[in-house]
Amino acid sequence: MKWMRERDLLIAQTMAFVQSVTGRKPEAEVFVRADLTAVIPTRLPDVEAMLAEKVVAPELPQATPAARPASRSEYQSDIQARVERFRAHQARFNRERDAYCDATVAKMQATLDQFPVPRSSK
Numbered sequence: 001m002k003w004m005r006e007r008d009l010l011i012a013q014t015m016a017f018v019q020s021v022t023g024r025k026p027e028a029e030v031f032v033r034a035d036l037t038a039v040i041p042t043r044l045p046d047v048e049a050m051l052a053e054k055v056v057a058p059e060l061p062q063a064t065p066a067a068r069p070a071s072r073s074e075y076q077s078d079i080q081a082r083v084e085r086f087r088a089h090q091a092r093f094n095r096e097r098d099a100y101c102d103a104t105v106a107k108m109q110a111t112l113d114q115f116p117v118p119r120s121s122k
Contacts, residue, residue, distance in 0.1 A: 070078075
């Protein structure tokens, strides 16, 4: 079964990693299968040496001067313009919806006029 082999390889790799980090054997007994290849622990990078190296930060581009903040009246006029566009958009949708509804009702009425409903006599 492939998944069992993959599981066993993962366990073996994890145990090798634990051994390389702690420098000692784990307390749990490891069941070693003969058909699996041995996992060779990889050499971990020396983090302390990397931290000790002088790190030179790349130069950041010079920031452009910030634009002058808009005044209150500019904000208000922008908001009012957006509200006007939204209201015009909504009005167009309302007109289109009403026109569609009127057309649908007219089609339905024409169909009913063409095929009158028979009345039952009692």
